Amino acid sequence: MTATARDRRRGSHCVTVGWNWPNEKSMEVIPMFEIRKMLEDRANLIHEARSILEKAEGEVRDLSQEEQNRWEALWGEVEALTSRIERAQRVEEAESRLAQSMDAAIRPDPGDNGDGDRALPEFQSRALHEMGADLDLSTLGRLIQPEYRTAFAAWLRRRPGERLPSAEARALQADQDIYGGYLYAPLQFVDRLIKAVDDQVFIRQWATVMAVTDGEALGAPSLDNDPAxxxxxxxxxxxxxxxxxxxxxxxxxxxxxxxxxxxxxxLLRKAPSVEGLVIQRLGYKFSVTAENAYLNGSGAGQPLGVFVASNDGIPTSRDVSADNTTTAITFDGLINAKYALKGQYWPRARWLMHRDTVKMAAKLKDSNGQYLWRESVRVGEPDRMLGFPVFMSEYAPNTFTASQYVGILGDFSFYWIADSLQMEMQRLDELFAATNQVGYVGRLESDGMPVLSEAFVRVQLAAS
Structure with missing residues (x-):
């Protein structure tokens, strides 16, 4: 980046943009007192479930079928409440950020030297806010122009066969890909979409996220071996x-x-913001795919997941299976995993597991009869296990057979994600005409991988 461009960027006005919650269903805003009440109800359910276990342990016997059924029913209610609490807390956070960012607009850059390049604003999502690449302002600058955004919104909304006004058509003709039926989305649109995905996917919230241009590679040196x-x-x-x-x-x-x-x-005719509607739908779809890839991706044409053994990411030397059985985790096995992680990574370390693994861990006690898993009773605080926060993902592995992975503990800031700033959109008017629908195709480029293996420990079941 040239000194002039860098100075212009520093002098630019900060721009924040509004965004929509990326779930498929409209999200209700639950009052804080109701969230606290749900936390109390969950704590009572957990207490009742533990009482069933402790009664059987005190009588030195297994659970009866009736007790097992009751425990399963109680834990099902715990899981349902946990999911609702997490959603409510995310909506609460979203509403807070939305109040700060809504209705902000781009202002002319006083540092513009008149050559047609406008300095890129600072965006709200971390991916775009932390841009450090040598950006091509002549290519990307037009994607922040108000004229381009207005024309893009009109293109999303227009009816089949309807021609755009000449000014808006000219704004879009500046896009080299329009001849192939695609348009580059404005950077503000991409920013809102990426932020929608950020708020839906745990790993994106914890990872180091960077932006690149034109899908170019992002390289960084790594220290493979420390000096003696x-x-x-x-x-x-x-x-x-x-x-x-x-x-x-x-x-x-x-x-x-x-x-x-x-x-x-x-819906397109009645929606107050077609951009927001498209972002809401695409954000949800991209988020679930991204989360699965960050956990289980092969690294071939997709991100490399943390549950995939690879010398390019987390090798098998970071697997801990000692003291676990072939079908279950144990207290000693989790202790071994905790202490396989160096102390310098503990302050930001987190457990990530499937809910079936958490359910199994919730039954485990230490030598003093204390449960390893501690439920949260405060709004905004996660459950904890062995001193670390516990998070659940439906895409974490939950196959309890020999040598399978069932959880991970690590500092996820050492999972790096690179997002391309250029997103292509295509509108399909005729393909779904029979059902009175319009199709929108979104193409986004992203990659991710663990960059420091010692910052992670995978929990593995014992070999057969």
Whole structure:
């Protein structure tokens, strides 16, 4: 980036944009006192479930069928309340941010030197806010122009066969891909979509997220091996030469991710914001796909997941299975996993597991009869296990057979994600005409991978 462009960017006005919650269903705003009441109800259900276990343990017997059924029913209610509490807390956070960001607008840059390039504003999502790449302002600058945004919104809303006004058509003709039926989405649109995905996917909230242009690769050096310990020596000696330290390279190449959505023409006519509607739908669809990839992706044409053994990400040397059985985790097995993670990563470490694994862990006690899993009773605080927050994902593995992964503990800031700033949109007018719907195809490019294996520990079941 040139000095002039950098100075213009520093002098630009900060722009924040509104966004929509990316779930498929409209989200109700639940009052804070109701969230607290749900936390209390959940705590009571957990207490009742634990009482059933403790009664059987005190009588040195297994659960009867009636007790097992009751425990399963209680835990089902706990899981349902947990999901509702998490959704309510996310909506509460979203409403708070929305109040701060709604109705903000781009202002002319006083540092514009008249050459047609406008400095890029600071965006709200971390992916775009932390842009450090050498941005091509001549290519991306037009994607923040108010004229382009207005024309793009009109293109989303127009009826089949309807021609855009000449001014809006000219604004879109600046897009080199329009001849193929695609348009680049305005950067504000991409920002809102990425932020919608951020707020839906745990790992994106914790990871280091960066932006690149034109789908170019993002490379970073990595320290593969630390230097050996220094040796005591005399005042005039420089010690022995180190031969153990080595550097590697991690490279992220944003891969294309495509999805189409269908919206009824009636809804398009009545929706106050077509952009918001498209973002809401695409945000949800992209988020569930991204979360699955960040956990289970193969790394071939998609992100590399944390539950995939790979020398490019987290190798098998970071797997801990000692003291677990072939079908279940144990207290000692989780302790082994905790202490396989260096202390420097503990302040930001988190457990990530499937709800079936959490349900299994909720039954475990230490030698003093204290449960390992501690439910949260405060709004905004996650449940904890062995001192670390516990988060659940439906895409975490839950196959309880020999040698399978069933959880991970780690500092997810060492999972890196690279998002391309350019997103393509295509409108399909005729394909779904029979059902009175319009299709929108979104193409977004992203990649992700763990960049420091020692920051993670995978919980594995014992081999057979």
């Amino acid at each position: 310990d220094p040796t005591w020596t005399s005042e005039l000696s420089i010690g022995s030469e180190d031969s153990t330290m080595s550097f590697g390279r991690r490279e992220l190449n944003p891969h294309p991710l495509a999805k189409y959505i269908k919206i009824s023409r009636k």
